Amino acid sequence: MTPVPVRLISIAVTVSPAGSAPQASFPPQDIASFLAFCAGEWLALRSCFELESGQSPLPTSAGAGDGDGDGDAWHSSERAELLVAYLEPAASGDAGGLALRPPGGGAVRELHFSHDGSFRSQAAPQPGAPETTGAAARQQGGSWQLWPDGSLELTVRGPSAIVRERIWFTKPNLRLRSSVEHGPEGSPGRASFSSEIRRVSRPTASAAPAA
Secondary structure, rough: OOOOOOOOOOOOOEEEEEEEEOOEEOOOOOOHHHHHHHHHEEEEEEEEEEOOOOOOOOOOOOOOOOOOOOOOOEEEEEEEEEEEEEEEOOOOOEEEEEEEEEOOOOEEEEEEEEEEEEEEEOOOHHHHHHHOHHHHHOEEEEEEEEOOOOOEEEEEEEOOOEEEEEEEEEEEEEEEEEEEEEEOOEEEEEEEEEEEEOOOOOOOOOOOOOO
């Protein structure tokens, strides 16, 4: 996937999300800084597109609802909240990671990144819970690449599909994500786009000086 150039303004900010992420400058210049910027509480608007047999590529209209058979692709949009915590590197070759809590308080999933360009995704261990085996214990892996424009591209190759997701910031508290799933023959089968705004606390008003 060819990255789309993003015009960024270089400024200095302090990121203080959940998970004790380190301070970072904007735009992020390395994978550790990028992960630090991902930590926080996000309000997301996500649109999904799914292509049906015999239809044209991605829909050009923003209409929602099921396709009626005349070439309109299925489309849906949803709002959600996502809590992302920063994970410190566990070993010398690690670049850090993220713990993702989906909307509704579901199971937490962890992403662990390595400096060699690989990452793995796994369910977060639950305190006191028995170890899982089989499919529940399987890890999903992939590769990552940080482009010069400051965007991060994740690639996951499965037995029947390849998913590429691109994540980038236009502002320190505004994150965009796009993903495209390709079938074995290379044709796109599913796509999504998300715009996410970080929830930030308002600064405490200082007390007025005594008269």
